[in-house]
Amino acid sequence: MKTSVFLGTVAAATLMAGAGMADTLADVKARGELNCGVNTGLVGFAAPDANGNWTGFDVDICKAVAAAVLGDASKVKYVPTTGQTRFTALSSGEVDLLARNSTWTFSRDTDLKLDFIGVNYYDGQGFMVRKDLGVTSAKELEGATVCIQTGTTTELNLADYFKANNMTYQPVNIDSNAEGEQQYMAGACDAYTTDASGLAATRAAFADPENHIILPEIISKEPLGPAVRHGDNNWGDIVRWTLYALIAAEEYGITSANIEELTSSSQNPEVQRLLGVTDDLGAMIGLDKEWAKRAIMASGNYGEIFAANIGEQTPIGLARGLNAQWTQGGLMYAMPFR
Missing domain, CATH: 3.40.190.10 (Periplasmic binding protein-like II)
Known part of the structure; x- marks a missing residue:
């Protein structure tokens, strides 16, 4: 010893x-x-x-x-x-x-x-959806497909949030914001989740930013x-x-x-x-x-x-x-x- x-x-x-x-x-x-x-x-x-x-x-x-x-x-x-x-x-x-x-x-x-x-x-994690999806709250995303970057805190926060609210979701795994934007715009997912600042930056690059909304819920602390x-x-x-x-x-x-x-x-x-x-x-x-x-x-x-x-x-x-x-x-x- x-x-x-x-x-x-x-x-x-x-x-x-x-x-x-x-x-x-x-x-x-x-x-x-x-x-x-x-x-x-x-x-x-x-x-x-x-x-x-x-x-x-x-x-x-x-x-x-x-x-x-x-x-x-x-x-x-x-x-x-x-x-x-x-x-x-x-x-x-x-x-x-x-x-x-x-x-x-x-x-x-x-x-x-x-x-x-x-x-x-x-910062804090949020959700972005198309306006024509008709969703105004993250709590209306039951069963949604969600684009999520792997290897991030957002991946864990997403699971915690849906579990806490007794909801289910289908993750669409992505490696980068560029891929997330591409998949989201192609309709591969109903919602894109990341830091709210990242969502604002991503939406600003769209040709039609007015057709996409960032839902009001902030579900985490992201310093x-x-x-x-x-x-x-x-x-x-x-x-x-x-x-x-x-x-x-x-x-x-x-x-x-x-x-x-x-x-x-x-x-x-x-x-x-x-x-x-x-x-x-x-x-x-x-x-x-x-x-x-x-x-x-x-x-x-x-x-x-x-x-x-x-x-x-x-x-x-x-x-x-x-x-x-x-x-x-x-x-x-x-x-x-x-």
């Missing part, structure tokens, strides 16, 4: 030592490029145009991290991942960061050994956020505080348009620390003084990123809701920069 305990201790120490040796920051700097795992294509969140240029709400997180670490928001290699391949791509080292509308859950955090560094979108590998705390800190920099910038009124002016004129101590005017917070995570300033300049503050990609003036048309600043009744709250 003593021998097995000793060997177990040695094995644990070896694993901890291996984890401690991880240095993603050094790898990214040496490579000169950030490998960022994104969706295979979800308009508003992450999608390439005809020339292969990626844009979107999650893409701007990748750009902010690249700007903070490499000094150039364009130094990103976007790696498309599906619901089934995304976590393997991260754990295997294929990507340095996963910014792909992924839900933070207990098992993903612990069993998959991922570290979710924050929430960039508070979406970027993730990194477990065991490299410094890299996790860099990505975490880059996200917080974007959120804090909105709170303090720092925008892509006025950031230079505020760098020289703001008397707010928090703003001065954030923009690298005073203190040297970057040194604590292996970066320079202006890392956060560059992150904000990449695509703007959190509010600017939201408005440009998925806000009410875009085809996606999402209201801020829970994703408003904490000062405006929402949940967006950056930890203090001090």
Whole structure:
């Protein structure tokens, strides 16, 4: 018994030592490029145009991290991942960061050994149907065929919801949002279920969005956020505080348009620390003084990123809701920069 305990201790120490040796920051700097795992294509969140240029709400997180670490928001290699391949791509080292509308859950955090560094979108699962189906509530979907992405929390939530409401359904399994859209439009399923934000993005891409409705029920909590590998705390800190920099910038009124002016004129101590005017917070995570300033300049503050990609003036048309600043009744709250 003593021998097995000793060997177990040695094995644990070896694993901890291996984890401690991880240095993603050094790898990214040496490579000169950030490998960022994104969706295979979800308009508003992450999608390439005809020339292969990626844009979107999650893409701007990748750009902010690249700007903070490499000094150039364009130094990103976007790696498309599906619901089934995304976590393997991260754990295997294929990507340095996963910014792909992924839900933070207990098992993903612990069993998959991922570290979710924050929430960039508070979401919930919903249902979309054709208007001519005549359904106005998810509780009217008894016996429906439902398109569902495998390897996702939505798959489990769907089963829970129908069981709790004593209803039956027939799943139509899909691997990506593009396939889900195709199957749904071809009539292979009565309803499509995924995060409500994803439904809004999908519907916006339809030629006839007015003929499709998102039902009122939200059946789950889906806190979406970027993730990194477990065991490299410094890299996790860099990505975490880059996200917080974007959120804090909105709170303090720092925008892509006025950031230079505020760098020289703001008397707010928090703003001065954030923009690298005073203190040297970057040194604590292996970066320079202006890392956060560059992150904000990449695509703007959190509010600017939201408005440009998925806000009410875009085809996606999402209201801020829970994703408003904490000062405006929402949940967006950056930890203090001090």
